[in-house]
Amino acid sequence: xxxxxxxxxxxxxxxxxxxxxxxxxxxxxxxxxxxxxxxxxxxxxxxxxxxxxxxxxxxxxxxxxxxxxxxxxxxxxxxxxxxxxxxxxxxxxxxxxxxxxxxxxxxxxxxxxxxxxxxxxxxxxxxxxxxxxxxxxxxxxxxxxxxxxxxxxxxxxxxxxxxxxxxxxxxxxxxxxxxxxxxxxxxxxxxxxxxxxxxxxxxxxxxxxxxxxxxxxxxxxxxxxxxxxxxxxxxxxxxxxxxxxxxxxxxxxxxxxxxxxxxxxxxxxxxxxxxxxxxxxxxxxxxxxxxxxxxxxxxxxxxxxxxxxxxxxxxxxxxxxxxxxxxxxxxxxxxxxxxxxxxxxxxxxxxxxxxxxxxxxxxxxxxxxxxxxxxxxxxxxxxxxxxxxxxxxxxxxxxxxxxxxxxxxxxxxxxxxxxxxxxxxxxxxxxxxxxxxxxxxxxxxxxxxxxxxxxxxxxxxxxxxxxxxxxxxxxxxxxxxxxxxxxxxxxxxxxxxxxxxxxxxxxxxxxxxxxxxxxxxxxxxxxxxxxxxxxxxxxxxxxxxxxxxxxxxxxxxxxxxxxxxxxxxxxxxxxxxxxxxxxxxxxxxxxxxxxxxxxxxxxxxxxxxxxxxxxxxxxxxxxxxxxxxxxxxxxxxxxxxxxxxxxxxxxxxxxxxxxxxxxxxxxxxxxxxxxxxxxxxxxxxxxxxxxxxxxxxxxxxxxxxxxxxxxxxxxxxxxxxxxxxxxxxxxxxxxxxxxxxxxxxxxxxxxxxxxxxxxxxxxxxx
Numbered sequence: 001x002x003x004x005x006x007x008x009x010x011x012x013x014x015x016x017x018x019x020x021x022x023x024x025x026x027x028x029x030x031x032x033x034x035x036x037x038x039x040x041x042x043x044x045x046x047x048x049x050x051x052x053x054x055x056x057x058x059x060x061x062x063x064x065x066x067x068x069x070x071x072x073x074x075x076x077x078x079x080x081x082x083x084x085x086x087x088x089x090x091x092x093x094x095x096x097x098x099x100x101x102x103x104x105x106x107x108x109x110x111x112x113x114x115x116x117x118x119x120x121x122x123x124x125x126x127x128x129x130x131x132x133x134x135x136x137x138x139x140x141x142x143x144x145x146x147x148x149x150x151x152x153x154x155x156x157x158x159x160x161x162x163x164x165x166x167x168x169x170x171x172x173x174x175x176x177x178x179x180x181x182x183x184x185x186x187x188x189x190x191x192x193x194x195x196x197x198x199x200x201x202x203x204x205x206x207x208x209x210x211x212x213x214x215x216x217x218x219x220x221x222x223x224x225x226x227x228x229x230x231x232x233x234x235x236x237x238x239x240x241x242x243x244x245x246x247x248x249x250x251x252x253x254x255x256x257x258x259x260x261x262x263x264x265x266x267x268x269x270x271x272x273x274x275x276x277x278x279x280x281x282x283x284x285x286x287x288x289x290x291x292x293x294x295x296x297x298x299x300x301x302x303x304x305x306x307x308x309x310x311x312x313x314x315x316x317x318x319x320x321x322x323x324x325x326x327x328x329x330x331x332x333x334x335x336x337x338x339x340x341x342x343x344x345x346x347x348x349x350x351x352x353x354x355x356x357x358x359x360x361x362x363x364x365x366x367x368x369x370x371x372x373x374x375x376x377x378x379x380x381x382x383x384x385x386x387x388x389x390x391x392x393x394x395x396x397x398x399x400x401x402x403x404x405x406x407x408x409x410x411x412x413x414x415x416x417x418x419x420x421x422x423x424x425x426x427x428x429x430x431x432x433x434x435x436x437x438x439x440x441x442x443x444x445x446x447x448x449x450x451x452x453x454x455x456x457x458x459x460x461x462x463x464x465x466x467x468x469x470x471x472x473x474x475x476x477x478x479x480x481x482x483x484x485x486x487x488x489x490x491x492x493x494x495x496x497x498x499x500x501x502x503x504x505x506x507x508x509x510x511x512x513x514x515x516x517x518x519x520x521x522x523x524x525x526x527x528x529x530x531x532x533x534x535x536x537x538x539x540x541x542x543x544x545x546x547x548x549x550x551x552x553x554x555x556x557x558x559x560x561x562x563x564x565x566x567x568x569x570x571x572x573x574x575x576x577x578x579x580x581x582x583x584x585x586x587x588x589x590x591x592x593x594x595x596x597x598x599x600x601x602x603x604x605x606x607x608x609x610x611x612x613x614x615x616x617x618x619x620x621x622x623x624x625x626x627x628x629x630x631x632x633x634x635x636x637x638x639x640x641x642x643x644x645x646x647x648x649x650x651x652x653x654x655x656x657x658x659x660x661x662x663x664x665x666x667x668x669x670x671x672x673x674x675x676x677x678x679x680x681x682x683x684x685x686x687x688x689x690x691x692x693x694x695x696x697x698x699x700x701x702x703x704x705x706x707x708x709x710x711x712x713x714x715x716x717x718x719x720x721x722x723x724x725x726x727x728x729x730x731x732x733x734x735x736x737x738x739x740x741x742x743x744x745x746x747x748x749x750x751x752x753x754x755x756x757x758x759x760x761x762x763x764x765x766x
Contacts, residue, residue, distance in 0.1 A: 028219040028238075030747055032754040034062035043212045044205070052199030061213050062755075065220075066714045067206065068244055068260075069193035072253060073158050073178060081119050081135035084163045084170045091160040093180065093192075094119045096151050097136065113141040115151050117159070139172045147177070156180045158192065179204045191247045210245050218242065223747035224266065228731045234259045261716045261724050267752050269725075269732035270742075271760045272508035274752075276328065277740045278763060279509070283487035285326040286461050290318035292352035294383075294409070295345050301381025302341070309517035310338050316513050317346055320489060321462075327489035333515030334686050335651025336522065339493050342515070343464045344374055346491050347443050351409055355461025355488075356436070357443045360450050364415040365593045365620050366466065371413040371445040372601060373625075375422045383409045385423040412441035416449050420597060460488045508729060524684045525633070525650050525660040529677045532637070532667050540634055540663050541582050547632045548586055548613045552658060554632035556616045557649055559640045575636060576616040583614070591617035619645065621652060628656025638664035638680075639673035643693040646680050672696050694719060 037060055040050040058064050079090045094117035103109045118136045139159055141147045151157065161175025178194050179202060195206040222229075222237040229236065235243070235255055240263075243256035299306070306314070313331065320327035333339050347357030359374075361367040378384050385408035412432045413420040419432040421441065435441040439458035444450065492510060530536040544554045556579060558572040576590045589612040591603045600620070606612045608627060615621070633653040638646065646664070654660020664681070668674050679692045716724065735745070742749035753764050 028221040029217055030221045030223065030751065031062050031065075031237075032747075032750045034065065034217055034220075035060045035754050037061040039064050039213075042209050045209055049201055049205075049209075052201050056198040058198065061217060064210060064213050065217065065241055065245075067195060067198075067210065068257075068715055069195050069253075071194045072247070072250065073192035073194060074250060075190045075192060078158070081117075081137050081170065084137075086163055086165055086170065088163055089161065090163050091158055092117075092119065093156065093158045094137075096153055096155040096157070098153055099148065099151055101148055111143050111145055113144065113147050113151075115139045115141070115147070117157075137170050137172075138166075139175060141174055144174065150177070150179065191250060191253065193245055193247070207245075214242060214245060221747060223745065223751050224263065225735065225745065228266075228735070231731070232262060232727060234262060237263065257715060258724070260714075261721055262728055264713050264716045265721065265725050265728035266732060267755060269508055269728045270735060270748065271752055271756055271763065273729075273732045273736035274740070274742075274760075274763050275509040277736055279487065279490075280325050280328045281740075283326050285324050286353075286355065286486055286488060287324070288321040288349050288353040288355065288461055288489065290314065290321050290345065290349040292349060294352035295348045298345065298348050298378070298381045298383060301383070302377075303380065304519065306341070307338060307515070307517045307519055309333075309515045310342055313342055313513045313515055314345060317342070317491065318349075320511075321346070321349055326487040327462075327491065328510055329491050329513055330510040331491055331493045331513050331515070334518060335648055336655055337515040337518055339515060340370075340373060341377070343491060343493055344377060346462050346489070347464060348409065350461030350489075351442045353461060355459045356439060356441070356457050357462045357464070358450055358457065358460060359443070359445050359464040359466065361445070361447055361466045364417060364447055367415050367445055367447045368413065368418070368597065368600070369620060369625070370466065371411065371420065372604065374411055374443065374445065378409050378411065378422070385410055387423060387425055409442055410435075410440065411443045411445065412436065414444060414446040414449050414455075416447065418597065460486075462489045462491065465490070465492045519655075521657060523654065523659045525654040525662050527650065527662040527664065527681045527684070529638075529664045529666055529681050532665050536665065540665060541579070543661065543663060544579075544614060544632055544634065545583060545586070547661075551629075552631040553607065553610065553612070553627065553629050554614045554634065555621065555630060555649075555652060556614060556634045556636065557621070558616070558618060558636050560618070572616055572618050579614060579616060586613040587611065588614045588616060591615055591620060593618060593620050619649065621649075625652050626655055627652070629658075630655070631658050631660050633660065633662045634665065635662070636665045638666040638677065639668075639670070641676075643676050643679060643689050643696070646676070647684075647686055647689050650680070650684070691719065 038050070039045055039053055039058055039060055040047065042061060042064065045053070053059070053064070058067055073091065073093070075093065077091075078093050079085070081092060081094065084090050084092065097116045097118050099113060099115040101111060101113050104112050116136055116138055157180055158178040159172055159175045160178070161172045163170050163172060165171065178192075180192060193207060195203050195210065197203050198206065201209075218241075219238045220241050224234075224237070228234075234240075237259065240256040240259040243252040244260060247253035247256065317327065317329065317331075320329060331339055331342060343359065347359065350357040359370060361370050375384065408423075410421065410423045412422075412427075412435060414429065414432050414436070419427060419429040421427045421432060421435070424431065427435075432441060432444075433455065436444055437456040437458060444457075449455065530540060544556075547554055556575060558575045560571045572590065572592050576588065580588050589603050589606060591600065595603070603612075603615070604625075607615045610629060630653045633650055635641065635646065635649055641649075650660075650662040653662065662680075664677055666673070666677050675692070675696055679689060683689065718725070736742075739745060742752075749764065752760060
């Protein structure tokens, strides 16, 4: 294909034959090579069409070939006009004979399009028989003006819909329409692929372009080892691409999909297996002790006992910390199950072993919140150092490698806009970075700032990543490499349990630890959806007053800080004013991300002590807040939040002896938001909510926002294709074990690097 236009050839089947009939010739092209060939070089695609396709993410020939049909029309099952089932659903393929438009309707004008179509099957009762046994019927469209341009005389199309009768003749009203190009033949006895349109590129033109590309791209080289294909009973890749676009039977299409689904998952699993090998098997770990005096002092200072699940997970982490290979572990658990305590114990193990710890959060707000939470937990355990003002040319605190009897831990915060430390008053970014590099800062909390150029640690021992919005594998690797010549231990926290298939795809490079037990005495939070009406708001305020009268406290969460007419969302400031006026006898405080750090700490201190009855806040309190006396969580404009965030916020209440309530104040904005509200009211099971969230948003959104190219799945469904995922993982693990650098599989290495993109490039740079 190099230096040539990808165009339709002249296969033996003649005009109208599909690429399935084409004889592959030449040495073949790889998918990685086709990824570098512009789609503009496909016959019938010019600059204008190239622009349309690019808006849908189709820029190369490989992209076009991976724009798979979303359904098929089985021509052998298409019903002739004479056999249409009255009052039933059916699909017929027919040619448009004539059409006309007119305006009708007594209750306002409606545009009506009447289309007469014909097929060539034998006639039957009620049909309009023409010459030669041709059958005709009328199809009516209302208020679909574009159909007049689409369905001109001579157009061949598939019409799917409910069949009714008018004056004894069959008819359809507003059926689905799938155009079939006249030069594609009659499709008699064939499967008609249905590709999604892209811009003004209709399914017919897409189908034609795919056919042109296939004719010149084939044969498509297969990078998957033959032994893997034989074990799985897979067809070769070249046939798979031909059969998925232009199958001769539905069995062919299903087998092609099975092969190409495996390919997508296999690419990801090989990348993850390579990641495990690079970051764990090839690296020498740091021996660190979880059972050290510092961790013992911290656990003894907690006002509660650890659950059995927390103790089990800590044993698993302890074994990793002591081992000769770097820890690479995912810590998963329900909201409120105690992941932060376990993570802090791991960080303290690093400090107690003479090293440093780092914890990275996805946003500045969450990083600040984590910093405050860690500082508070250390203070409760009596491990906070005295605060000193920085001095030029000197240090108030001892060095990192202090005597084992030390009982203080120095924690710092570093984000793009703020620096802080629990042992210094207003240190500034330069001082915090210097303390990190010299080992004075023992635990550092931050955002992406921690992986920026120039940021150094002296002896980084444990890295914790808060996966609230999931960093990519390469970002996690960058932070680990801040450990200079040694690989620190890595612990990743995910706030909500995730489906197994999603776990295997996003986190297949990690070992799983699961905190599957909640602290004793916790009862599920009861959730109720309330319409945003005066009556609904009155009920909400009544619920708040009732709980406060019992000595309890309440949260009210709003999505924005300032009013937004565009989104029609009530801001936290106006919500604060409203609640203050409605409940003037209660003590109400305001919290949001634009407050200074000192103001935030003061607000939280008042709420924690019980001085404040109601805290009106943005999602700044989403994680790490533990107020046992808070029993009511009100979330305004709840339809604006995702399920994961709603589940997080709900987890802030009901953490003490008294049961919690969550009131979702929402408008019925969209079907998806209504579905989210129903799911929240139905269950408190984080795993069930994660599955629901995945179904609502689709895997593309999940991967696109959280894992970049690693999750670019075209065919695979991570909820449905679990068996394929398992097979792909077994094959990938075996392959990488025997060929850890893919030296014997260069075609596969190139494909993974090109198709998965920047997220895996670091695997091949060395």
